[in-house]
Amino acid sequence: MRVLLSTYGSRGDVEPLVGLAARLRESGAQVRVCAPPDEDFAQRLAHIDVPLVPVGPSTRALTVAAPPPSLPERAAAVIAGQLEAVTAAAEGCDVLVATGMLPAAAGALSVAEKLGIRSVSVTFQQLALPSPGRPPLAYPGRPFPPEVTDNRVLWGLDAESVNALFGAALNTNRASIGLPPVDDVRSYVIGDRPWLATDPVLDPWREPADLDVVQTGAWILPDRRPLPAGLEAFLADGAPPVYVGFGSMPTLASQDAAQVAVEAVRAQGRRAVVARGWADLAPIRDQDDCFVVGEVNQQALFGRVAAVVHHGGAGTTTTATRAGAPQVVVPQTADQPYWAGRVARLGIGVALDGPTPTTESLSAALRTALAPETRVWATAVATMIRTDGAALAAQLLLDAVGR
Structure with missing residues (x-):
């Protein structure tokens, strides 16, 4: 055929x-x-x-x-x-x-x-x-x-x-x-x-x-690619970090988006993994508690992070849900508010209201996503995904x- x-x-x-x-x-x-x-x-x-x-x-x-x-x-x-x-x-x-x-x-x-x-x-x-x-x-x-x-x-x-x-x-x-x-x-x-x-x-x-x-x-497709050696070392060097990435959304091209996210993650006492994506995100003040990645095996990475902050694309939402990772969704356009709503209704994360997060709004969402009960329910839902x-x-x- x-x-x-x-x-x-x-x-x-x-x-x-x-x-x-x-x-x-x-x-x-x-x-x-x-x-x-x-x-x-x-x-x-x-x-x-x-x-x-x-x-x-x-x-x-x-x-x-x-x-x-x-x-x-x-x-x-x-x-x-x-x-x-x-x-x-x-x-x-x-x-x-x-x-x-x-x-x-x-x-x-x-x-x-x-x-x-x-x-x-x-x-x-x-x-x-x-x-x-x-x-x-x-x-x-x-x-x-x-x-x-x-x-x-x-x-x-x-x-x-x-x-x-x-x-x-x-x-x-x-x-x-x-x-x-x-x-x-x-x-x-x-x-x-x-x-x-x-x-x-x-x-x-x-x-x-x-x-x-x-x-x-x-x-x-099950992804068998290993994580980069530098990322592996970063993951092993402390508590699970928070992933921040907005995929193919170019509207977040300013460095403000990355900086806001990293500041919100640091406010929770967590480290961050920032994915560049199409917006070419990178934290302005690079520190030891932040690691920047390009193309990476999300299936492997999401299983090792404390939470996933993302734009609400169908693929990223599904991958994070399968991995049992609590999510904070910052929807930008099209179907992304729908996926954000599904994450919130399932109790496996938080949907932000609007495409431009502030340090305060993202910090509040992360507190909920990082709560033990959110992780427990996200882990349970992960077992139901086909x-x-x-x-x-x-x-x-x-x-x-x-x-």
Whole structure:
């Protein structure tokens, strides 16, 4: 069986495909991954000997570009890149898995349609799936009318926004390969049976909806990489530190974010491990109680820290939850407030109110996260998290192609 996994987005959109690709290879499938040409993405795939087919520009470069392109401009470029790269990569494949930002998935699914290949649409957060039980997320620059509170009406307005932002770009590119236009872009991407690759304890799918959602569990590749020798020495030289990292969030580019976090950690009498991330964080006053890391095995590290302070990305939230580490979530955008809320509701950490922490607010949150009872409950929840999500998804693909 030959499988193409296609995405365009940040680390959180690529890392799950690494886990699925590894499971598919173990089952004897041939796998390719279409993803942005960022160096860390290529390295992760090379680690499991899966080729990266580069598509579009680096997402890190695009994210920090000034001024950033408008959403319709970005969508047009992303869809055109998908049609070019995915068409070549999908030749001879039996199935295509599409995920990532919505216009990228729309482009990949259009390629599968053109080539007559079976396709699966996947999301790594349920907020993209229409449900009368909650409102949709608003796109930047397109807020919903404050007087509208009916969720079904709001989802209708969301569909209108998606069409306005991405419809012209998608249909222009579809016409270029001889495909008819799409009237409802969101419904085209989601389909009738989308996959939700999240953990059912951390992210339970209970909402009534007109969709046959397949929740597989999160797609995670066990990380066997050793921690750097310097970090190992730092961990061994005292009590467990607090991890601070904001992933691919460039909005925290000022050194203030790192300094505020480190001061809050020190106020609790703890040391800190600071991850640079896309914001290139580093403490201003480097001291012996602070260690700065780049790319690192979070699965190994999170099991050895006192707490994890992070932005609330789906991948980081899942990894910290699996490790049993208490969390302090500082949500920045998109689905991150949702994950922060889930952490708080499960009692395994604290959600900060707003994207800009102060030393006082972060100190208060850390006091709760570092309390013994939070650690006890975080450890208990960790035992409930599924570990077979990627294996289940791989088997579902094998079964579908077999049928």
